[in-house]
Amino acid sequence: MRFNTAPAPHLAPTASTRRIMQWVLLAMAPGVAAQLWQFGPGVLINLALAIAIALLAESAMLRLRARHSRAGLSDWSAVLTAALLAVSLPPIAPWWITVFGTLFAVVIGKQLYGGLGYNPFNPAMVGYAVLLISFPKAMTAWLPPTDLAATQLNLLEAWNAIVHRAGPDGSSFDALAMATPLDTLKTQLGLGRTMDEIQSGALFGALAGKGWQWVNLGYLAGGLWLLRRGLIAWQIPAGFLAALGALSLGFFLLEPETYPTPLFHLLGGATMLGAFFIATDPVTASTTPKGRLIYGALIGSLVFVIRSWGGYPDGVAFAVLLLNLAAPTIDHYTRPRVYGHPGCT
Numbered sequence: 001m002r003f004n005t006a007p008a009p010h011l012a013p014t015a016s017t018r019r020i021m022q023w024v025l026l027a028m029a030p031g032v033a034a035q036l037w038q039f040g041p042g043v044l045i046n047l048a049l050a051i052a053i054a055l056l057a058e059s060a061m062l063r064l065r066a067r068h069s070r071a072g073l074s075d076w077s078a079v080l081t082a083a084l085l086a087v088s089l090p091p092i093a094p095w096w097i098t099v100f101g102t103l104f105a106v107v108i109g110k111q112l113y114g115g116l117g118y119n120p121f122n123p124a125m126v127g128y129a130v131l132l133i134s135f136p137k138a139m140t141a142w143l144p145p146t147d148l149a150a151t152q153l154n155l156l157e158a159w160n161a162i163v164h165r166a167g168p169d170g171s172s173f174d175a176l177a178m179a180t181p182l183d184t185l186k187t188q189l190g191l192g193r194t195m196d197e198i199q200s201g202a203l204f205g206a207l208a209g210k211g212w213q214w215v216n217l218g219y220l221a222g223g224l225w226l227l228r229r230g231l232i233a234w235q236i237p238a239g240f241l242a243a244l245g246a247l248s249l250g251f252f253l254l255e256p257e258t259y260p261t262p263l264f265h266l267l268g269g270a271t272m273l274g275a276f277f278i279a280t281d282p283v284t285a286s287t288t289p290k291g292r293l294i295y296g297a298l299i300g301s302l303v304f305v306i307r308s309w310g311g312y313p314d315g316v317a318f319a320v321l322l323l324n325l326a327a328p329t330i331d332h333y334t335r336p337r338v339y340g341h342p343g344c345t
Contacts, residue, residue, distance in 0.1 A: 090142045
């Protein structure tokens with residue numbers, strides 16, 4: 001079969017899909033290292049389990065769809081989907097949570113839509129949202145950060161906790177887990193406590209929640225490296241963080257006893273992971289320059305709304321999925337003018 005070749009000039013891609021996926025994974029390293037430091041080796045077990053399941057599921061689905069599995073697996077997209085989901089899970093989440101979420105992300109969120117490039121929703125967030133709705137207790141039971149942990153799990157103890165649901169030395173598994181700062185904040189505000197009373201607790205640090213602030217700074221460092229290499233456009237993270245920061249600052253100035261500082265929002269939960277690694281997914285995000293800015297700003301706004309008045313402590317996954325739906329419409333109304341169009345210079 002002969003393919004028509006468009007006339008010159010031709011622009012060669014600067015990097016392959018495989019190389020881009022590898023660079024994004026490399027950029028996640030500072031954030032993952034911070035998670036390991038603060039929450040222990042369960043993060044590594046989740047990553048290994050999710051990646052193994054993602055590769056198996058991707059291979060099986062490619063064979064069922066009569067595609068070359070080697071070519072499909074070599075683009076590293078399944079590995080990136082698994083990594084994004086794994087670092088979003090509690091470090092001692094039951095093994096079947098990781099398996100179920102990864103299978104749902106790869107099979108339902110990606111392959112049933114036609115594979116890489118055809119999925120309308122971010123696959124990792126599809127898997128995460130299903131897990132959060134289906135198993136809210138397991139998904140909100142995080143380990144305390146290093147500064148607060150009475151017992152720091154080693155690799156074997158983390159494995160026993162994930163696989164056998166057993167704490168070290170026969171201790172109760174439930175004693176290991178605790179709520180996140182965002183979850184604690186929402187619960188305590190519901191009980192009528194003021195912001196000063198809540199944030200005087202040991203779970204809150206100088207910038208945001210203890211542990212979480214370093215994790216967010218790690219993902220911020222990786223995200224800035226992605227921007228410097230030109231692998232993601234600046235508009236989405238800028239719109240995301242600006243909207244979240246502006247809304248949280250406005251409400252904080254109006255009612256400081258009810259709303260936390262902008263810094264708490266920006267360095268809490270999954271903010272930096274969402275802004276630089278999830279919302280910027282080139283398949284599911286808006287693609288025009290102005291559209292990216294609007295897309296990012298709407299995600300940041302929705303994250304603030306969900307965190308402040310919604311039923312879940314964080315809101316990154318739901319905000320991204322809802323804006324995935326709106327991305328084609330945003331692109332339609334923000335298309336750049338074509339050269340030669342009246343009014344275009």
